[in-house]
Amino acid sequence: MTATSAEPEEIPEDLSEVEEPAAPEGPGASGRPRSAVIRDALGVGIAVGLSGFAFGVTSAGAGLGVAQTCALSLLVFTGASQFALVGALGAGGSPLAAAAGAFFLGVRNAFYGLRLSGLLRLSPAVRPLAAHWVIDETSAVALAQPDRASARLGFTVTGMSLYALWNLTTLLGALGASALGDPGAWGLDAAGPAVFLALLAPMVRGRQERAAAGLAVLLAVVCLPLLPAGVPVLVAALAAPLVLAVAR
Amino acid sequence: MNTWTTWIAIGVTAFGCYAVKLLGLSVPAGFLERPLVRRLAALLPIALLAALTAIQTFGTSGRTLVLDARCAGLAAAAVALLLRAPFLVVVAAAVLATAAVRALAG
Numbered sequence: 001m002t003a004t005s006a007e008p009e010e011i012p013e014d015l016s017e018v019e020e021p022a023a024p025e026g027p028g029a030s031g032r033p034r035s036a037v038i039r040d041a042l043g044v045g046i047a048v049g050l051s052g053f054a055f056g057v058t059s060a061g062a063g064l065g066v067a068q069t070c071a072l073s074l075l076v077f078t079g080a081s082q083f084a085l086v087g088a089l090g091a092g093g094s095p096l097a098a099a100a101g102a103f104f105l106g107v108r109n110a111f112y113g114l115r116l117s118g119l120l121r122l123s124p125a126v127r128p129l130a131a132h133w134v135i136d137e138t139s140a141v142a143l144a145q146p147d148r149a150s151a152r153l154g155f156t157v158t159g160m161s162l163y164a165l166w167n168l169t170t171l172l173g174a175l176g177a178s179a180l181g182d183p184g185a186w187g188l189d190a191a192g193p194a195v196f197l198a199l200l201a202p203m204v205r206g207r208q209e210r211a212a213a214g215l216a217v218l219l220a221v222v223c224l225p226l227l228p229a230g231v232p233v234l235v236a237a238l239a240a241p242l243v244l245a246v247a248r
Numbered sequence: 249m250n251t252w253t254t255w256i257a258i259g260v261t262a263f264g265c266y267a268v269k270l271l272g273l274s275v276p277a278g279f280l281e282r283p284l285v286r287r288l289a290a291l292l293p294i295a296l297l298a299a300l301t302a303i304q305t306f307g308t309s310g311r312t313l314v315l316d317a318r319c320a321g322l323a324a325a326a327v328a329l330l331l332r333a334p335f336l337v338v339v340a341a342a343v344l345a346t347a348a349v350r351a352l353a354g
Contacts, residue, residue, distance in 0.1 A: 047336055054339055068254055075262035078269075080293075084300055085261050091309050095257035099264070101296070106265035108293045113272020114281070122273065131270040187346030190321030193304040194342030197322060200297040201329045203290075212291045213298035220299035224307050236299030240291035244284070 032150045040144075041157035044137050048079075049165025054191040055082055056173020057180065061188060062090025066174045073170035077163065078135050080199055081106045083192045084233070093230025101233040112139035119143065119151050133159030136199070208243050215239035317353070321346030 052073060059069040064086055072082045081102035088098035113134045119142060122130050133155070142155035180186055204213050216239035223232035305322050306313045324345035328338040 047334055051336055051339055054343070064254060065251070068251075068258060071258055072262070075258070076265050078265050080297065080300075081261060081265055084296075085257060087300065087304050089254060089257060091303075091307060091311075095253040096260070099257045099260040101300075102261045103264040103268075105293060105296050106261075107268050108289060109265070110268040110272035111286070111289050113269055114275065117273045127273050128270060131273050132266060134269040134272060185347070185350065187317065187321060187343040187348070187350065190305075190318045190325075190342040190346035191339050193301045193318065193322050194325040194339045196297045196301040196304070197325050198329060198335055198338045200294065200301060201326075203294050203297070208287075208291065209294055212295045216295035216298040217302045220302045221306065221313065224303060224313060225311055229307075229309075229311065232303060233296060233299050237292060237295050239295040239299075240288055243291060244287055 032146055034150075034153060037145060037150045037153045038157050041141050041154045042161055044141055045158045045161030046165060048137050049162045050169055051079070051195070052166035052169035053173040053176075054188065054195070055079065055086075055166075056170040056175075057177045057188045058083065058173075058192050059086040059170075060174045060177030061182075061184070062086040064089065064174075066171070069174040070167065070171055073167045076102070076106075077132060077166070078106050078109060079166075079195065083195055087192050088230035088233070091229035094228060097228065097230030097234065101230055101237075104234070104237055109134050112136070115139070116142060116155070119148065120155060121148065130155070130159075133163060135162075137162055208247055212239045212243045215243060317346045317349035320349040 055073065056069055059072065059082070060066070064072075069086075072085065076082050076085075084105055085098050085102040088101055089095065113131065116134060116139060120130070138155050138158045141158045142151045145151040145154050180188070200213065204210055216236040219239055220232045220236040223235045227235065301322070305318050306315065308314055321342035325338050325342040328341040333341070
């Protein structure tokens with residue numbers, strides 16, 4: 001979803017380090033006090049959960065109904081994909097092109113899940129439920145913990161607080177949008193790009209990352225007047241394999 | 249906008265996004281861990297997010313490129329990011345700057 005704290009680079013490369021519980025420093029089996037884990041998790045959950053309001057207003061401004069807006073937060077629950085979908089639909093993009101762009105943005109969650117599965121060791125019964133919460137923030141909090149018990153706690157508390165707040169504020173934003181009138185007049189049409197930039201900034205570190213971002217912007221801007229809405233994003237996604245091909 | 253096609257887009261997105269989340273938790277480690285796949289997975293969101301930032305800042309529903317108050321909003325967000333502001337503050341800075349420029353421009 002959405003957080004500057006969700007930098008893939010911050011996720012430990014070697015899970016074996018994470019999987020070995022740290023030596024307990026005090027009484028209790030966990031390497032970290034439960035209260036510290038809960039505090040971290042709630043901090044992320046509440047801060048990001050509140051930005052569901054911006055999504056609710058943006059979605060309503062793009063022409064989606066309250067039920068449609070809430071369905072997105074309840075069922076998709078990965079912020080960048082949600083913003084991308086309503087942005088493309090609002091610009092008049094075809095539903096399939098819009099959904100494709102949103103889907104490709106969601107693919108990164110598969111890689112979070114891959115790292116979390118070894119850390120959390122979820123039972124097959126819990127896995128389908130936990131999967132819905134596998135997003136930037138829950139992964140960042142869980143992967144930052146020193147042992148399995150803390151990671152499970154961090155994942156659960158972040159997921160619970162973020163899911164509850166994100167959906168509540170989405171509803172409030174969608175309902176409030178009609179009272180606000182034209183979202184453009186309040187500058188709320190700038191919320192979407194700001195969200196994308198905030199997510200992007202911590203990712204752009206190396207040379208290849210900068211090249212991919214620059215090439216994607218160029219492709220998007222060139223294609224924007226030429227192709228139907230929603231398609232330029234898909235063309236710009238080609239910047240990733242292009243940069244890799246050139247670098248090899 | 250057509251209600252049914254919008255619902256279809258919502259359904260397809262919800263299904264696809266959930267499927268990849270579950271896939272990640274379920275496949276054996278190593279399958280997605282090949283270096284080339286990992287590099288692509290790292291660069292793909294960067295390309296998408298950069299493109300979306302540009303499109304939603306400079307694009308219009310009429311498929312034209314414009315420079316308007318949203319640029320000021322994006323600049324404010326960039327400054328907030330450089331100052332390491334929290335996520336919510338970054339978004340608020342963009343919204344307020346955009347609204348301020350529009351109010352000043354009448």
